[in-house]
Structure formats: C-alpha cells, structure tokens
Amino acid sequence: MSDPNKEWPLWEVFVRGKGGLSHRHVGSVHAADAKMALEHARDTYTRRMEGVSIWVLPSAQITASDPADADALFAPAEDKVYRHPTFYKIPDGVTHI
C-alpha cells in the first residue's frame, strides 16, 4: 500500500475558463491513463462550469526552472528599462505616441 510506484501517476490539469482565454493551471489528479485523467479533472475541477476545455499532462513531463536560478534567469531584465515605453521622454503636445 505504501509503495509509491503503485500509485496511479500524477497529472497536471489546465482549464480554459471560456473561449478567448488561455488554459490555466488549476491543480492535479491521479489517473491510470490520459482518458481517466480527463474524467477525473472534469469531476474535480469543473463542477460549476469553470471551463470549456481541459488539458491534462503527466506531471513528470514538465520541465521547470529551478527557483535557485531565478536571479540568473530573470534579474538581467531588471536593468533593461529601455524595453518599456515609459523610458522615452516625448515632448508635451506630441500625441498619439
């Protein structure tokens, strides 16, 4: 019973709230296969019309960045303020820009 290898694999669940929105991570479910994962996701995460479409994928298939690398990955963007429109001073009176 405590052998974790015998558990049904874990799946991550993504739900599209309504047309026009992207799928968003909502949680996870255990299921033996993809079809069952969809069924469990539907019962667990969309009992109140929270979605119009579901994606499931095996949790083991996700490659995630390491929080310890957060600085190396994201800090270089900090000093590149020229990527934002507010960096540029436009004279008063010049409009539509």
Next chain:
Amino acid sequence: MYTTDLSGKKKAEAVAEDPAKLAAFEARVAADDFIEPKDWMPEAYRKTLIRQISQHAHSEIVGMLPEGNWITRAPNLRRKAILLAKVQDEGGHGLYLYAAAETLGVTRDEMTEALLSGKAKYSTIFNYPTLTWADIGAIGWLVDGAAIMNQVPLQRTSYGPYARAMVRICKEESFHQRQGYEIMMRLASGTAAQKRMAQDALDRWWWPSLMMFGPPDDKSPNTEQSMRWRIKRDTNDELRQKFVDISVPQAEAIGLKVPDPALKWNETRGAYDFGAVDWEEFYSVVKGEGPVAKERMQARQKAWEDGAWVREAARVHAEKRAAAKLAAE
C-alpha cells in the same frame, strides 16, 4: 469542512537549518510573500504543513460519511440533489488538499495509510453521529460555518498551493452553509415536531462546532510559530468568538435557542460571553473515542480495500496499452 491542528501537543522539533537561508525565508514570509513547492523552506515548516494540509484533506474525506448517510433518505428530490452535490464537493475539497500536500514531497498513499492506521487525525466533529434529517441542516449551517470561519484567512496562507486550494474551497463552501441553514429554517417554521427536531440538532451540534476551532490559545503550543509562518492567521479563540457572535443572531432569526445558559451579550466587549467548552470531551474524541469513530475508520478501510482491485486493474491495463503502443511505433 476543516480541522485545526490536532497533533500539536509538543513543539515541532528544532532542526539545524542554514541561518542565512532561514533568515531569508522568515523575511519573505513576514513580507506576505508566497512560498512555492520548489522554494527552500525549513524542515519544520514543511512537516507542519504536511500535517496540517493532510489532516484537513482527511477531514474532508471522512466528512463525506455522516452526510452520505442521509442521501438515500433526503425528504425530497431537491434536497437529495443538493446533498449529493455537497458530498461530492467535500470529496473534491479533499482532492485539492491532497494534491497541495503532495507538492511537499509526501505521496497520496502515505497519507491514506496514515489515516487508515490512525496515525493521522481528522476533525473530531465527524465522530458524532447524524441521527435525524435536521442534523444535515445543523452540519451545513454550523460545521460548514465554522469551517468557513477557519478557512477564509487561510486563503492568504504563506504556502502557495495551500492558499490556492483554499480559494477554491471557500468559493464552494458558502453554498454548503446556506443549504444547511435553509433546512433548519424550514424545519423551525414547520410543525411543533419539526421545530423540536431542529432544536435538538442545534443542541447536539453547537458545542462540537465550537470545538472545531481547536484548543484554547494557552493550550495550543504551535500557534505562535504557525502564525509567524502565516500557516495560521488568527488564533483559535479569536475565531471561536467570531463564530459565536455571528451564529447566535442566525439562530434567533429562525426561533432556535443556542444551548448555552451562560450566553450573554457583553456591551463593553461588543461580543457574546459564552460558557466553557468541555475540553475533556474534545480530547477524548481526538483520541478516537467519539461515538462513531470506529465506524468512520471501518468505512474508510472498506472503501480502500474494496477499491484495491480497481486501482490495480486500471494501472496494469494502462501499462499494457502503453507498452503495446510503444511496440507498434
């Protein structure tokens, strides 16, 4: 549904942690930042969370039993559909929470095993029997009401997956409370016998509901650390007081009486004074001496064992199909 931390008889053991990492962690939490699964966290934080979240999940799952007991005997189709939906929600809540706990490195099976072996606790409230239909009303109104009071602050708890699960749960919980109150309201305005049934349910569920907030603050050793870590946001006594203050007028509004002779509005405090909770009863129920504690665990055990072949068959079938698909490629 909800459980407060029941196994916190002693302080979490101190583990030697890297002081710099610990300081950075404490600062993040103090600044109301969220901690996510792969972030560094002290072992005591991880352990406390696993215990708290899994107890909470177990409570949701065991909480399906007292109400499930009445699904076939609901007085009409409307009530039956509502009760089915509510019990299904409780199952869902258990699943959100198990998934949140799993992000801390514990497996679902380990948690199940801890529940079935009696190692893990669940809310004492579910070790009381549901004797009449009015109990279903009282549970929704009071037990889910107390749960909401406990859970609303947890939407801002420091551990991201737990906080997100709580947001979903709180959204669903208020239907539970209202349907319960509606049952009580209907009975209280019915025949004399129906009103007596409603009052009787309130009499039996009032004190166990107050116990749901956990031991008094001076007997709750983990409260201080849990508040500092934002795993808990209000003390047990603060929440209990709040619950009394909002529930008493709700009972009065439908002509029912809270079974506490010491209950009295205190003008100076702007709150109700209320009688002492029987903590002896609470601790004996925690230890598994509740009226139906054995039945509850036997029901979970049976569900787990009866489902074993299904879990096994589905897994083996999926593995075979995956292997066949691979061979065909």
